[in-house]
Amino acid sequence: MSSDLTDLYQHVILDHNRRPRNRGRIPTANRVAHGDNPTCGDQCSVFLRLEGDRIADISFDGSGCAISQASASLMTTQVKGKTAAEARALYDHFHDIVTTGREPEEISDVAAFAGVHAFPARIKCATLGWHAFLNALKDDPAPATTENTPD
Amino acid sequence: MSSDLTDLYQHVILDHNRRPRNRGRIPTANRVAHGDNPTCGDQCSVFLRLEGDRIADISFDGSGCAISQASASLMTTQVKGKTAAEARALYDHFHDIVTTGREPEEISDVAAFAGVHAFPARIKCATLGWHAFLNALKDDPAPATTENTPD
Amino acid sequence: MNSWKNIRDDFPILNQEANGHPLVYLDNAATTQKPRAVIDALSRFYERDNANVHRGLHTLSMRATAGYEGARARVAAFVNAAAPEEIVFTRGTTESINLVAASWGGANLKPGDVILLTEMEHHSNLVPWQLVAKRTGATLRFVPVNGDEGLLDLPSLDRLLTPEVKVFAFTHVSNTLGTINPAAALCARARNAGVVTVVDAAQSIGHMPVDVRAMDCDFLAFSGHKMAGVTGIGALYGRRALLDAMPPWQGGGGMIAHVDFLESRWKPAPERFEAGTPNFGDAVALGAACDYLDGLGRAEIQRHGAALGRRAYEVLSGIPGIRLLGPRGERAALVSFSFADVHAHDVVTFADQDGIALRGGHHCNQPLMKKLGLTGTTRASFFVYNTEKEIEVLAASLRRTVKFFRG
Amino acid sequence: MNSWKNIRDDFPILNQEANGHPLVYLDNAATTQKPRAVIDALSRFYERDNANVHRGLHTLSMRATAGYEGARARVAAFVNAAAPEEIVFTRGTTESINLVAASWGGANLKPGDVILLTEMEHHSNLVPWQLVAKRTGATLRFVPVNGDEGLLDLPSLDRLLTPEVKVFAFTHVSNTLGTINPAAALCARARNAGVVTVVDAAQSIGHMPVDVRAMDCDFLAFSGHKMAGVTGIGALYGRRALLDAMPPWQGGGGMIAHVDFLESRWKPAPERFEAGTPNFGDAVALGAACDYLDGLGRAEIQRHGAALGRRAYEVLSGIPGIRLLGPRGERAALVSFSFADVHAHDVVTFADQDGIALRGGHHCNQPLMKKLGLTGTTRASFFVYNTEKEIEVLAASLRRTVKFFRG
Numbered sequence A, B: 001m002s003s004d005l006t007d008l009y010q011h012v013i014l015d016h017n018r019r020p021r022n023r024g025r026i027p028t029a030n031r032v033a034h035g036d037n038p039t040c041g042d043q044c045s046v047f048l049r050l051e052g053d054r055i056a057d058i059s060f061d062g063s064g065c066a067i068s069q070a071s072a073s074l075m076t077t078q079v080k081g082k083t084a085a086e087a088r089a090l091y092d093h094f095h096d097i098v099t100t101g102r103e104p105e106e107i108s109d110v111a112a113f114a115g116v117h118a119f120p121a122r123i124k125c126a127t128l129g130w131h132a133f134l135n136a137l138k139d140d141p142a143p144a145t146t147e148n149t150p151d
Numbered sequence C, D: 001m002n003s004w005k006n007i008r009d010d011f012p013i014l015n016q017e018a019n020g021h022p023l024v025y026l027d028n029a030a031t032t033q034k035p036r037a038v039i040d041a042l043s044r045f046y047e048r049d050n051a052n053v054h055r056g057l058h059t060l061s062m063r064a065t066a067g068y069e070g071a072r073a074r075v076a077a078f079v080n081a082a083a084p085e086e087i088v089f090t091r092g093t094t095e096s097i098n099l100v101a102a103s104w105g106g107a108n109l110k111p112g113d114v115i116l117l118t119e120m121e122h123h124s125n126l127v128p129w130q131l132v133a134k135r136t137g138a139t140l141r142f143v144p145v146n147g148d149e150g151l152l153d154l155p156s157l158d159r160l161l162t163p164e165v166k167v168f169a170f171t172h173v174s175n176t177l178g179t180i181n182p183a184a185a186l187c188a189r190a191r192n193a194g195v196v197t198v199v200d201a202a203q204s205i206g207h208m209p210v211d212v213r214a215m216d217c218d219f220l221a222f223s224g225h226k227m228a229g230v231t232g233i234g235a236l237y238g239r240r241a242l243l244d245a246m247p248p249w250q251g252g253g254g255m256i257a258h259v260d261f262l263e264s265r266w267k268p269a270p271e272r273f274e275a276g277t278p279n280f281g282d283a284v285a286l287g288a289a290c291d292y293l294d295g296l297g298r299a300e301i302q303r304h305g306a307a308l309g310r311r312a313y314e315v316l317s318g319i320p321g322i323r324l325l326g327p328r329g330e331r332a333a334l335v336s337f338s339f340a341d342v343h344a345h346d347v348v349t350f351a352d353q354d355g356i357a358l359r360g361g362h363h364c365n366q367p368l369m370k371k372l373g374l375t376g377t378t379r380a381s382f383f384v385y386n387t388e389k390e391i392e393v394l395a396a397s398l399r400r401t402v403k404f405f406r407g
Ligand SMILES: Cc1ncc(COP(=O)(O)O)c(C=O)c1O
Pocket: C253, C275, C276, C277, C278, D029, D030, D091, D092, D093, D094, D095, D122, D124, D125, D171, D173, D174, D175, D200, D202, D203, D223, D364
């Protein structure tokens, strides 16, 4: 296996892919959004319980490659309990990592996604769950799509 | 001037082009047909007075290159007074000359058109008037066109 | 006869590495590579003969016109059409089918009519019919596929061919399943029912003899880029009587007999359907592609592809947990498969790291995928230059990949 | 900066004889010749990078996708579009206009609406509007041309731009008259009247800076083969908001977001309008053509062409009995003329014997010809490699021809 590849499919990604966290539909959700990547066929739905400005609970469901599923899974663990503004900052951080390949200074699971940078065609996979989440936050009924988004 | 070219625009063609014979609409015509070459824009109308099986009178009108106009003019002089069958035989003869370049054994004005053979794109010009004439003989109301005809 | 012996040398692109491994190009159903002879025909045209065709009386224009119309005659001969006028040049299969659906369909379909398709159609032989159905009020009906084996349910065909059916459009070879449909038999049954036939030959044209008169279809659509030709050119074969009765689709220069400010008259086919400057450069290269394939021999190409398809099915069936699609026996030069626990895109990325070019996804076959309970498959597809050795390389790579994911 | 000095060496085709004379290629308005850089970019693509684009995750496919999307960005920059997504690749000008007429027109025109054109439109910017008018019940109206001088009757425009007018489609440069229309001013007046604008840039794109934002048009159509690119590729620029609101035109792979057996959803522009395998090979070559022209400098190209156009008008006006069309002053890089006593096709055949490539006929402008009382004209049209010397060769040949016919 090439080192690029093992970078990409690091332990963290494989782990989230095999044992996704927060998978399935939470019954208490008051926000739902759906994302798809028509070119790949990847799909991701995000279920959100927003209490005031706080993400009280979150789950996802969908199908797609290891990267898209692991990223959605990790996303749910990251934003749960955060305020909307904090969650958006986490997205910016994540976006920066996958598009530049810069590893963050503090050690974190998100760092695993720095490897995506070497596979530009896969960046859309890594951001799919995040896009669905951001749409749910905005309460935007249009399905999020990774077509023609800057990433 | 190249010799191919002077072959093509022999005296006979130039002469018919400058002083077309039987040009204009004969008032006694009982058959009319129109021909066009959509690719070139050449047009030719043939006016025929058919008496029984004989071409009692004929004229043409139209616009186009020297070859198409001279050929139509010469055609009228050739078929006037002939029976339909004789006129068809003259067409076959003419067609053979322009497509093969074989000059006929007897000396005749038609021989001038043997030069057309060297300019395949112009064969349609040379046969336009003939096609209109054949359609008039058949009393075919559809305009003759040199598109997708074998010559 | 070209030589099969050093055939890989005919294709300059194959002589390279991908990610440090010799390139193993197994994405031929998406597009084939081009032999030197085709690439050179294209360059030569632009270096010597280029000028706009038709309406042109100067030397270069006459040469370009002869090249373009010569290519039309060459393509007509390649599919054994009765006349060059039965070949309309298009951008490819998709445009050819859109042309038939919009022009023939727009003029001949009405509410209550039925368009018969199959469940294995590529989006390019489905969406154009959805669009014309919406426009005309016709409805769609589908010949079922019998599950993973990927065969059409032929007994149901007689039941489906009711009097409301006006057109039957089906693929000759499935790009996802590798199924080879019995095109001549399907056309015969449709014809008996008075139904017009449209054959999508995208996946057969480069891989086996395709003879429109033996098949006795009404329309046949194909792409040059899937038969060793370049992108941007393909063709629609149409029976002359049908083509001549169809209204124009696109308007513009070259397709008109006469234009006035308010109305126009059209040329006969094929010009009627070729508005604007045609893609004569790529058409000339398509003629060269026909020559190249006939040089190898199309029966021989078919044998070679069928052998690789069968071999790949056998070898890959030994990989734990693999689900193989399409017929087990006679099959086209491709194999399509999935794993419950490894997504197709991850398979493709891993294979690419070993220099192997595969395609993963729905292969423009979403409704079929849904029916089979799949979100996508991985596909390896072969052409004249592929070898049994490459199938071994593929199998080894796939084994490593599933092992990695299963830990 | 490419070198203007040895510019003819950039074009391999120019280095040949026609009928025993050095080739003098003056049929550039029909199609331009291709520089070595463009021909090589095309070969190189097929020798190194070819694979189907999009949906492909292997190395070659990613490279091909980068090449194709890079070409889109390059073309967007060439016309100063706001974003690459505003560029839809088509076969050329004709297909671009058909796309707008069928998709935008089909969705937005209704009985009573008026499509405003001009009397100098090429059939490709006339017939598509006739077809959609017939389909929707809209009618056509024309801005008059003021006779042989070939200028649009601008004062009449305000009278013509009534509230029923929904779209104004006009050519930037006339291929028959050599007129350069004031595109920005025309767009501004149309915009004030709430009218959508479609600019046919077939004859301007390779000859002068074309800036869609400065022009402020809604759509702009052009062909690669008239700007040093190869045949088979061109583009439609469309304002993004308009493109995204338009229904698809052709259906098939690549343009869908989701497909079911009975219904589908579309991707946004530009993919929505690019059904099927795109012509990525020729698109990459079009990017190279943009580079080539920008290397020469488009302002410089314009100066060169305008000088040749003016010079040809002057020199040819000395030939007895010549009737010259189009403006006397500022004009495009072409000259169009007729003789009462020598037909255009005979002129072209005679010129060809001297190695000169001209075009004769109606130039896909039949209604204008009729209005001017002509059946056709002879046209000499120039590009970057033409010289004043070639104009002298042309004039001498024309003099011999008319003398021969007049005896
Ligand atoms: C003004 C004008 N519009 C449109 C076209 C059509 O271009 P194409 O044939 O490349 O589609 C042409 C070229 O002939 C033209 O000169």
